[in-house]
Amino acid sequence: MKKRAITLFINGDEYNITVDADETLTQVIRNQLNLTDLKHCCGRGECGACTVQVEDDRYPTGKKIINSCLSLAAMMDGKRIYTVGGLEKGGTLHPVQEAFVEQGAVQCGFCSGGMIMKTVDILENNAKAGEAEIREGLEGNICRCTGYTKIVEAAKQAGKVMAAGK
Amino acid sequence: MSEYSVIGQRIPKLDAREKVTGRCKYAGDMRMEGMLYGKLVRCWDYAHAEVVKIDFSEARKVPGVVKCLGPKDVTRKNYNTTIMKLLVPAVFSDVFGEIADLNIFNARVKHQGDVVCGIIAKTEKAAERAAEKVKIEYKPLPVIMTAEESKKKNAIQFTPLKPGNLAANFPDSFFPNNEYGWNAEDGKTVHQKFKDADLVVEDTFYVPRQKQVQMENHAYVALYDDRGRLNCWTSTQMPKLVQNLIGELFELPLTRVRLVQTPIGGGFGCRLGMIAEPHACAMAMAVPGIPVKIEYLREEDWVASESRASGHFYVKAGFKKDGTPVACYGDYQVLKGGYYTHGSGPPFCTAAFMHGMYKWQAMGCKADIWFNNMVPFGAYRGYGNPENTFGVEQLVDRACNKLGIDPIGWRKKWAKGIGDESWLKGVNFVSSGLDDCVKEAKKKIGWDKKKKQYANQKGVKRRGVGIGIMQHTSGAWPMLLEHSNVIMRLNEDCTVEIMASVSDLGTGAHTAVTQMAAEALGWPIDDVHLKCCDSDVNGFDIGAHASRTIYCVGRAVMQTAADLKKQLLERAAQNLQLKLEDVEFAEDKEIVCTWDSSKRINCRTIAEQSIYSFDDPATGKTIGIPGQMVAHYSDFVKHCSPPFAACCAEVEVDIETGEVKVLCLSNAHDIGKAIHPPSVEGQLEGGAHQGLGYILSEDIYYDDKGLCLNNDFTDYKMFGASDMPAENYVTLVESAPDDIGPFGAKSCGESALMGPIGSVANAIYDAIGIQITDAPVTPERVLAAIKKNGGVK
Numbered sequence: 025m026k027k028r029a030i031t032l033f034i035n036g037d038e039y040n041i042t043v044d045a046d047e048t049l050t051q052v053i054r055n056q057l058n059l060t061d062l063k064h065c066c067g068r069g070e071c072g073a074c075t076v077q078v079e080d081d082r083y084p085t086g087k088k089i090i091n092s093c094l095s096l097a098a099m100m101d102g103k104r105i106y107t108v109g110g111l112e113k114g115g116t117l118h119p120v121q122e123a124f125v126e127q128g129a130v131q132c133g134f135c136s137g138g139m140i141m142k143t144v145d146i147l148e149n150n151a152k153a154g155e156a157e158i159r160e161g162l163e164g165n166i167c168r169c170t171g172y173t174k175i176v177e178a179a180k181q182a183g184k185v186m187a188a189g190k
Numbered sequence: 191m192s193e194y195s196v197i198g199q200r201i202p203k204l205d206a207r208e209k210v211t212g213r214c215k216y217a218g219d220m221r222m223e224g225m226l227y228g229k230l231v232r233c234w235d236y237a238h239a240e241v242v243k244i245d246f247s248e249a250r251k252v253p254g255v256v257k258c259l260g261p262k263d264v265t266r267k268n269y270n271t272t273i274m275k276l277l278v279p280a281v282f283s284d285v286f287g288e289i290a291d292l293n294i295f296n297a298r299v300k301h302q303g304d305v306v307c308g309i310i311a312k313t314e315k316a317a318e319r320a321a322e323k324v325k326i327e328y329k330p331l332p333v334i335m336t337a338e339e340s341k342k343k344n345a346i347q348f349t350p351l352k353p354g355n356l357a358a359n360f361p362d363s364f365f366p367n368n369e370y371g372w373n374a375e376d377g378k379t380v381h382q383k384f385k386d387a388d389l390v391v392e393d394t395f396y397v398p399r400q401k402q403v404q405m406e407n408h409a410y411v412a413l414y415d416d417r418g419r420l421n422c423w424t425s426t427q428m429p430k431l432v433q434n435l436i437g438e439l440f441e442l443p444l445t446r447v448r449l450v451q452t453p454i455g456g457g458f459g460c461r462l463g464m465i466a467e468p469h470a471c472a473m474a475m476a477v478p479g480i481p482v483k484i485e486y487l488r489e490e491d492w493v494a495s496e497s498r499a500s501g502h503f504y505v506k507a508g509f510k511k512d513g514t515p516v517a518c519y520g521d522y523q524v525l526k527g528g529y530y531t532h533g534s535g536p537p538f539c540t541a542a543f544m545h546g547m548y549k550w551q552a553m554g555c556k557a558d559i560w561f562n563n564m565v566p567f568g569a570y571r572g573y574g575n576p577e578n579t580f581g582v583e584q585l586v587d588r589a590c591n592k593l594g595i596d597p598i599g600w601r602k603k604w605a606k607g608i609g610d611e612s613w614l615k616g617v618n619f620v621s622s623g624l625d626d627c628v629k630e631a632k633k634k635i636g637w638d639k640k641k642k643q644y645a646n647q648k649g650v651k652r653r654g655v656g657i658g659i660m661q662h663t664s665g666a667w668p669m670l671l672e673h674s675n676v677i678m679r680l681n682e683d684c685t686v687e688i689m690a691s692v693s694d695l696g697t698g699a700h701t702a703v704t705q706m707a708a709e710a711l712g713w714p715i716d717d718v719h720l721k722c723c724d725s726d727v728n729g730f731d732i733g734a735h736a737s738r739t740i741y742c743v744g745r746a747v748m749q750t751a752a753d754l755k756k757q758l759l760e761r762a763a764q765n766l767q768l769k770l771e772d773v774e775f776a777e778d779k780e781i782v783c784t785w786d787s788s789k790r791i792n793c794r795t796i797a798e799q800s801i802y803s804f805d806d807p808a809t810g811k812t813i814g815i816p817g818q819m820v821a822h823y824s825d826f827v828k829h830c831s832p833p834f835a836a837c838c839a840e841v842e843v844d845i846e847t848g849e850v851k852v853l854c855l856s857n858a859h860d861i862g863k864a865i866h867p868p869s870v871e872g873q874l875e876g877g878a879h880q881g882l883g884y885i886l887s888e889d890i891y892y893d894d895k896g897l898c899l900n901n902d903f904t905d906y907k908m909f910g911a912s913d914m915p916a917e918n919y920v921t922l923v924e925s926a927p928d929d930i931g932p933f934g935a936k937s938c939g940e941s942a943l944m945g946p947i948g949s950v951a952n953a954i955y956d957a958i959g960i961q962i963t964d965a966p967v968t969p970e971r972v973l974a975a976i977k978k979n980g981g982v983k
Contacts, residue, residue, distance in 0.1 A: 064407075071405070159911040162910075163912055166910070171914055171918060
């Protein structure tokens with residue numbers, strides 16, 4: 025397999041690495057960089073467990089939301105990537121994380137990282153997103169434990185905090 | 191104000207922060223020095239075939255390959271994935287005919303995804319590449335998918351241990367006529383009793399092969415270490431029982447088997463017993479001293495790990511004109527899949543939950559479980575109850591409709607209650623909150639108003655409301671062993687280390703058990719810590735199944751706390767030179783004399799002196815009472831306090847497209863006492879998600895070769911965030927606390943799945959006047975049923 029030298033900026037940290045050209049972003053982040061806050065589940069972009077944000081100027085927030093299992097790491101060369109592991113700042117949880125804790129939106133927790141990143145992205149685009157918008161936005165992220173009720177409640181709570189913070 | 195200070199509080203779950211930051215390490219996240227990767231080579235192209243030849247020559251050439259393992263390289267002992275034989279007396283195991291028919295690597299493939307051999311390599315990628323290069327020659331065998339094919343006289347046999355391919359039924363020696371139930375008081379059997387009925391309704395229902403779809407793919411790390419100990423890190427729901435099974439399979443004493451439970455990324459029954467622990471351990475034993483990790487791909491999980499039972503369930507119910515329930519009979523023809531695993535377990539529970547629900551004059555249910563080439567069925571949340579609910583709840587509504595009786599009133603009148611026999615003979619209900627559940631469920635959905643509103647509808651979209659009720663269980667006694675051990679060790683600062691093998695599947699069990707311990711001791715929650723999940727530390731526990739954890743472990747926690755408190759009182763009395771009956775607990779860990787409050791000692795002093803024990807240099811006398819305090823309780827619960835629930839659903843059926851939309855669900859659950867209310871709500875809300883999947887969208891589909899057609903999240907349709915009813919109400923009914931359950935608590939883990947099944951089925955019936963007998967109720971099935979009926983009501 026062809027190798028490629030790339031640079032990734034993950035949650036602000038710079039990583040200069042050599043990757044196989046066919047390796048996905050999930051594989052590289054988890055297996056090479058050992059950043060296991062990013063979870064791997066279906067590997068084919070169906071469940072959303074590996075959701076991350078990637079810098080992209082074409083979007084109003086400057087970030088695009090993707091399934092990292094569907095992106096090749098080699099194609100992310102030079103990009104800034106944001107995973108759930110980078111949301112906590114100086115020991116303080118992000119409002120979305122805080123709301124997930126408070127609302128009891130976490131059960132087994134395996135989908136939580138991806139679910140939180142998707143929620144962050146929905147709310148960064150529109151902190152005043154209503155219930156229908158939140159539910160539709162979360163469609164690509166599967167949770168088998170919660171029935172989504174408390175996740176949606178958490179998103180609404182975080183939206184209020186984020187709207188007030190702007 | 192509540193009489194309790196810790197339980198009932200909506201505190202954040204103890205594991206929430208590590209899960210929202212991603213710091214929680216599941217088995218797949220584990221990395222160890224020098225770790226190797228194992229890959230199971232599965233048969234993807236056949237559901238039934240003999241393995242003729244395995245050729246590793248090309249696989250061995252892949253760089254990074256360490257070992258290729260065939261059937262002869264691992265133990266040839268047969269095993270069964272389940273823990274069933276450990277939980278019943280040996281005589282029972284024999285009567286039920288439990289067999290071990292599985293090998294680590296199988297010479298005959300009995301379902302797609304069966305494991306044939308394995309690769310160990312330095313990287314996951316190398317292991318996967320080598321697995322692709324293994325050349326396996328198969329001799330295809332006839333594929334059997336239905337019960338009819340399986341029972342044919344000349345059908346290929348799955349195992350000589352089960353002639354005729356009948357994997358299991360209810361043995362005649364225990365169940366006369368192979369039926370579970372009861373005869374009428376006049377001595378008539380259920381079959382004879384139907385003659386006394388004025389109305390008999392019957393139908394055959396297809397019940398689907400639902401998949402648990404826990405989000406964490408199965409993953410294991412195993413290490414056969416330099417001391418000759420076999421270590422396995424796994425997210426099994428039952429670490430102590432799996433430790434026992436692994437010890438037996440590899441012929442090791444339990445001192446040489448260590449099971450460490452990793453955080454469980456969802457269970458729902460799929461991690462009940464063993465999955466690939468035998469494979470991980472066999473690989474570890476092939477490379478002593480080096481850890482080996484196996485991580486499934488999602489598509490492997492789908493085709494190879496046990497699902498819910500499916501098949502055809504014939505149900506017949508007889509009534510008097512006034513609605514009096516006369517007789518109920520069930521005949522469940524079940525598809526086992528390729529291996530015995532749980533045998534008759536879930537179908538027996540289908541019969542059992544039929545047994546526990548209504549006051550029929552006579553009742554009986556049989557089940558024949560036939561081998562076929564599907565993935566074996568195993569345990570899935572509800573364990574037989576969804577099948578019962580889908581059939582019986584619909585027939586009750588059909589009969590009520592024909593007799594002009596209110597289906598809610600009928601259920602309140604004829605559901606079993608306190609003093610009646612529950613799902614198991616000899617176990618009577620000791621509490622019931624069913625009436626309040628019905629009241630609350632009805633109220634929140636606005637039943638009366640909607641019922642009137644939808645009485646006469648025209649147009650394409652028809653709405654309806656329906657009800658379904660259920661009873662379930664808290665633990666599996668007396669069907670299965672119920673045993674939990676709790677140890678409380680008092681630290682020198684008067685805090686408590688609790689050692690108990692409590693499995694938390696994301697349910698909040700660790701939080702709730704910690705809350706109960708703090709409450710029982712009367713101390714703040716920060717003063718107790720729960721240590722679990724390592725067989726080197728923890729005593730015996732069944733693990734998580736049968737909605738048992740809070741009920742069974744909670745009781746053991748209360749007994750242990752009572753013992754520790756008694757020990758503290760004894761030491762206080764001795765210290766104060768008083769009699770035991772003269773001292774009692776006061777605020778802030780003080781123990782005081784009942785008749786002279788100046789005589790007092792703090793538990794902190796007792797705890798400190800118990801460890802840092804010195805003799806007074808002046809007098810030579812020992813200060814305080816030496817010896818660290820430990821309390822232990824080994825609890826065998828002798829009940830299963832079944833909880834009840836009532837669920838109301840409102841649906842909209844498009845009679846041109848066949849689409850069913852659930853507009854509102856209102857599930858009220860007889861919890862007795864909610865120890866950690868957000869977790870109970872979470873169980874009910876999440877249970878609804880899986881119940882809606884069962885009734886409306888989920889089944890595993892196979893082609894005629896027995897190959898799975900929907901082994902991914904796209905083709906296996908589960909409800910997404912916007913498919914769920916925006917109004918998904920849950921009510922925790924605490925008006926009927928249980929005398930046996932800890933603090934009055936009954937279970938809630940499995941039961942929330944059932945209410946939505948019966949209520950949605952009946953709401954569809956209310957909307958279009960037709961009952962759909964096959965689940966999931968897909969648009970195609972709705973349209974077919976409308977066509978067959980010649981239109982809607």
